[in-house]
Amino acid sequence: MLETGNRRLFFGIGLKNQAIEQISAWLMHSVHTSRPFTAPYNLHLTLAFYGMVKDDDAQALIENAAKLNVAPFSLTFEETAYWQHSGIFYLKPNSPPTALSALAEPLRDVGEKLNIYTNPHPFSPHITLCRGVKKQPEVVNPIEPLIVPVDRFHLYHSHRNEKGTSFMIPLKRSY
DSSP: OOOSSOEEEEEEEEOOHHHHHHHHHHHHHHEEOSSOBOOGGGOEEEEEEEEEEOHHHHHHHHHHHHTOOOOOEEEEEEEEEEETTTTEEEEEESSOOHHHHHHHHHHHHHHHHTTSOOOSSOOOOOEEEESSOSSOOEESSOOOOEEEEESOOEEEEEEEETTEEEOOOEEEEOO
16 A cells, blocks of 8 residues: 555656666767756656546556556657747657557556546657756757667656655556
C-alpha cells in the first residue's frame, strides 16, 4: 500500500545513468538557452499524467498497470523540438514503436475511466530538456543518437522541494 494522502502522480520511463550523462553533457556543450535545463535526476519520458490522485485511485492505477503486458523495446532519440505555446524544449524519439503507444494509451485511458484526469492533448512522447523558454534554444551540435532500452516503467510522485519540482520518486515498479 502507498503512503496516505493525495499526491501528484504520473507513470513514466526513467533513464539510466548513461543516458542522463549523455544528455547532460550534450546540453552543457551544445545547447544555448536563457533558462536552466531540466535537472538530470528529473529527466524522464511521461507515459500518463494524472495530477492529484487519492489513495484509492492510486491503488487502482497500480492494479491496472500490473495487468499490462508489453514486451521490452528501445527508443532512439536524436531530434529536438520546441513547443512555443508552453515554452518546452525537448528530445523526441525517432519513429516510436507501436509498443510505446501500447504502453501509454491504456495508462492514459484508465485515468479517464477513473475520472482522475482527462488529458487535453494526444500522447506525444518526449524528454523535456528545458521549460519556460521564450524562444527556441540554439542547438550548436545535434545529440549523438541516444538509445533508451525500455523494460520497465514506474508510478512517480511529483512534488516540490527546495530545488523546485522533483519528479523522480518511484512509488511502484510496474513492469
